[in-house]
Amino acid sequence: MEAQTIRGAMFDTDELVINMGPQHPSTHGVLRVVLRLDGEKVVDCDVVIGYLHRGIEKLSENRNWTQIILLTDRMDYVAAATSNVGYCETVEKLMQLEVPRRARYVRTILCELQRIASHCLWVGTHAMDIGAMTVFLYAFRERELILDLFEEFCGARLTYNSMRIGGLPLDIPPGWDKKVLEFCTIMDSKVDEYETLLTHNRIWLERTKGIGVISGEEATGLGLCGPALRGSGVTRDVRKDEPYAAYDEMEFDVPIGSDGDTYDRYLVRMEEFRQSLRIIRQAAQGIPEGPIVGKVPRLIKPAAGETYHAIESPKGELGFFIVSDGKSTNPYRFRVRPPSFCNLQGLRRLVRGHLVADVVALIGSIDIVLGEVDR
Amino acid sequence: MIDGFVIPLLKIVIVLNATLVGVTYMVLLERKVIAWAQSRLGPMRVGPYGILQPIADAVKLMIKEDITPVRADKWVFTAAPIISMVPALIVYAVIPFGPEVNLFGRRVSLYVTDVNVGLLYVVSVASVGVYGIILAGYSSNSKYPLLAGLRASAQLISYEVAVTLTLVSVILVAGTLSMVGIVRAQESGHVWFAFVQPIAFGIFFIGGLAETNRAPFDLPEAEQELTGGFHTEYSGMRFALFFLAEYANMIVVSSVATTLFLGGWLRPFPNVAALGFLDFVPVWMWFLVKSFLFLYVFIWVRATLPRYRYDQLMRLGWKVLIPLAILNLVVTAVIRVLLI
Numbered sequence: 001m002e003a004q005t006i007r008g009a010m011f012d013t014d015e016l017v018i019n020m021g022p023q024h025p026s027t028h029g030v031l032r033v034v035l036r037l038d039g040e041k042v043v044d045c046d047v048v049i050g051y052l053h054r055g056i057e058k059l060s061e062n063r064n065w066t067q068i069i070l071l072t073d074r075m076d077y078v079a080a081a082t083s084n085v086g087y088c089e090t091v092e093k094l095m096q097l098e099v100p101r102r103a104r105y106v107r108t109i110l111c112e113l114q115r116i117a118s119h120c121l122w123v124g125t126h127a128m129d130i131g132a133m134t135v136f137l138y139a140f141r142e143r144e145l146i147l148d149l150f151e152e153f154c155g156a157r158l159t160y161n162s163m164r165i166g167g168l169p170l171d172i173p174p175g176w177d178k179k180v181l182e183f184c185t186i187m188d189s190k191v192d193e194y195e196t197l198l199t200h201n202r203i204w205l206e207r208t209k210g211i212g213v214i215s216g217e218e219a220t221g222l223g224l225c226g227p228a229l230r231g232s233g234v235t236r237d238v239r240k241d242e243p244y245a246a247y248d249e250m251e252f253d254v255p256i257g258s259d260g261d262t263y264d265r266y267l268v269r270m271e272e273f274r275q276s277l278r279i280i281r282q283a284a285q286g287i288p289e290g291p292i293v294g295k296v297p298r299l300i301k302p303a304a305g306e307t308y309h310a311i312e313s314p315k316g317e318l319g320f321f322i323v324s325d326g327k328s329t330n331p332y333r334f335r336v337r338p339p340s341f342c343n344l345q346g347l348r349r350l351v352r353g354h355l356v357a358d359v360v361a362l363i364g365s366i367d368i369v370l371g372e373v374d375r
Numbered sequence: 376m377i378d379g380f381v382i383p384l385l386k387i388v389i390v391l392n393a394t395l396v397g398v399t400y401m402v403l404l405e406r407k408v409i410a411w412a413q414s415r416l417g418p419m420r421v422g423p424y425g426i427l428q429p430i431a432d433a434v435k436l437m438i439k440e441d442i443t444p445v446r447a448d449k450w451v452f453t454a455a456p457i458i459s460m461v462p463a464l465i466v467y468a469v470i471p472f473g474p475e476v477n478l479f480g481r482r483v484s485l486y487v488t489d490v491n492v493g494l495l496y497v498v499s500v501a502s503v504g505v506y507g508i509i510l511a512g513y514s515s516n517s518k519y520p521l522l523a524g525l526r527a528s529a530q531l532i533s534y535e536v537a538v539t540l541t542l543v544s545v546i547l548v549a550g551t552l553s554m555v556g557i558v559r560a561q562e563s564g565h566v567w568f569a570f571v572q573p574i575a576f577g578i579f580f581i582g583g584l585a586e587t588n589r590a591p592f593d594l595p596e597a598e599q600e601l602t603g604g605f606h607t608e609y610s611g612m613r614f615a616l617f618f619l620a621e622y623a624n625m626i627v628v629s630s631v632a633t634t635l636f637l638g639g640w641l642r643p644f645p646n647v648a649a650l651g652f653l654d655f656v657p658v659w660m661w662f663l664v665k666s667f668l669f670l671y672v673f674i675w676v677r678a679t680l681p682r683y684r685y686d687q688l689m690r691l692g693w694k695v696l697i698p699l700a701i702l703n704l705v706v707t708a709v710i711r712v713l714l715i
Contacts, residue, residue: 018518040685131590131682137413203591203681357684
């Protein structure tokens with residue numbers, strides 16, 4: 001990106017090209033954004049990705065079907081369980097496996113816990129980018145409780161490997177559902193606490209209202225998904241539209257925004273905290289008895305064919321496209337539609353005309369994880 | 376000999392050292408208070424409850440490698456931290472920590488000097504500090520510090536105007552520019568100027584936050600946007616000087632606020648005889664307690680509020696604070712003329 005000279009009436013001014021990232025405190029990992037500035041105003045930006053590319057998709061074509069679960073952990077590492085569920089359900093769809101109801105309920109709980117954990121991280125870092133440092137530590141305090149629940153369930157705290165094709169690796173530990181319900185009670189008041197610090201704060205409103213406005217139509221056109229799309233008023237939630245796991249048995253609302261600015265995207269996610277808690281309560285109170293794994297063949301080897309399956313990850317629509325040749329014990333083609341990558345496409349459109357300080361607010365607002373963008 | 380030379384020198388040494396120790400402990404206080412606000416413990420390892428942390432920090436900063444970027448303007452790069460630290464320290468010359476007291480059979484005043492243009496001295500010296508930041512941003516020859524330097528110069532100059540205007544209204548009420556005289560005026564008027572000039576007090580507080588680059592106005596060093604701002608390229612002791620200057624400036628602002636608005640060394644309600652028992656507390660103690668309260672609010676604000684954006688900050692300064700300060704000044708002047 002080249003700096004250009006702006007011809008003025010009295011004198012010409014030069015633009016300034018600055019490099020934000022890949023080592024910058026608020027690009028959330030290794031994102032690099034090259035900004036062309038006129039004063040502090042962003043004229044244009046170039047998003048450079050690929051610093052965290054590990055070739056997960058290609059790697060998956062050389063691993064057997066069960067080993068891939070472990071690789072999906074490394075994509076969206078702040079919401080690893082969601083990727084696990086997404087992948088396993090795709091393979092189940094490909095093999096037309098029946099998953100027991102108990103396993104589907106536990107999957108729902110895990111997905112929603114993961115959504116809360118991911119949103120905790122988001123609200124913390126987003127607020128930190130805008131300068132409110134305390135919310136970050138409050139949110140991480142609650143995220144810790146969720147990690148404890150996950151640790152009890154599968155022994156890991158970050159990359160869980162918590163799913164198996166056809167069901168769960170282990171049954172839930174005794175009393176775990178009670179602990180989940182206890183956590184819901186704690187979390188209720190904590191969400192209010194975050195909101196007291198931010199929602200009606202004058203400075204927060206000034207920093208987020210009217211920043212990065214995008215209409216529903218344009219957002220759909222750019223391929224935005226998840227809260228970034230719903231903030232613009234589009235009711236699109238895979239959990240409602242194409243229910244998976246046990247979402248068809250749950251009652252919940254899909255919050256949407258109206259203005260499509262950073263503040264609305266913030267409000268949507270804050271409401272999602274509450275809706276997730278609502279889902280977790282219903283699921284944890286109604287976990288049915290029964291087996292945890294369906295009838296899965298010893299050797300997982302789907303018949304030749306292809307399938308696409310999407311789930312609603314905390315960041316948006318996480319889709320898997322898998323082709324099986326029916327001969328080998330690994331996928332013929334493995335492709336992920338990562339929500340972070342699609343949302344990142346909107347960044348260039350969002351930051352134009354805003355100030356440098358808004359760039360970090362907008363990167364936070366679309367909630368990306370570079371592990372998932374680069375794979 | 377003793378009165379003319381030794382005592383002033385002693386006072387200078389004491390004030391300078393007390394300030395520097397105060398500044399390092401201010402850093403610890405900030406870390407502790409913010410930690411408590413964020414349900415953490417803060418520094419706990421060095422000494423009991425981490426009270427020796429400032430010493431460990433100072434040692435670390437002194438033995439760190441001091442890097443000058445190859446393409447930096449070396450002389451300016453070296454001078455900038457000094458330019459920002461020195462004014463922050465020499466302001467203390469006119470801050471009255473107490474009146475004249477009897478000490479070992481001598482009359483000793485608890486201030487280094489009392490000049491009749493004390494307040495003017497404070498304002499002019501404090502505004503030199505901004506050159507340190509601008510020059511640091513310029514001489515680093517790096518883009519982020521340059522942006523921060525530009526932000527800093529605009530911010531400090533605009534808030535300087537609002538703050539100075541509030542000081543003028545205080546001068547109108549007190550009728551003097553001498554720092555000691557202003558406290559005396561509050562003593563004889565039996566009221567703290569915070570109650571006489573509440574608007575000026577509010578503007579001074581907000582402007583004080585902005586002038587010391589504190590949250591929510593800490594734009595020149597906005598870590599999340601400008602990766603540390605003007606001191607991005609600094610390391611070791613030169614970085615520490617910027618850091619200390621910021622805290623020294625915070626103490627200056629709180630001391631000036633205490634002197635001007637909270638009655639300096641006076642105990643609360645100096646005219647109520649029933650509270651006479653409070654006199655057993657030494658006068659300088661009242662001064663320290665009030666300044667400490669101010670500093671505490673500074674830290675509290677930082678733990679609570681998000682950061683303003685550059686244009687919003689300028690709008691607040693020029694469209695809200697300055698007109699309000701001018702209005703306050705005019706009203707004060709009119710009332711003053713009518714009353715006399």
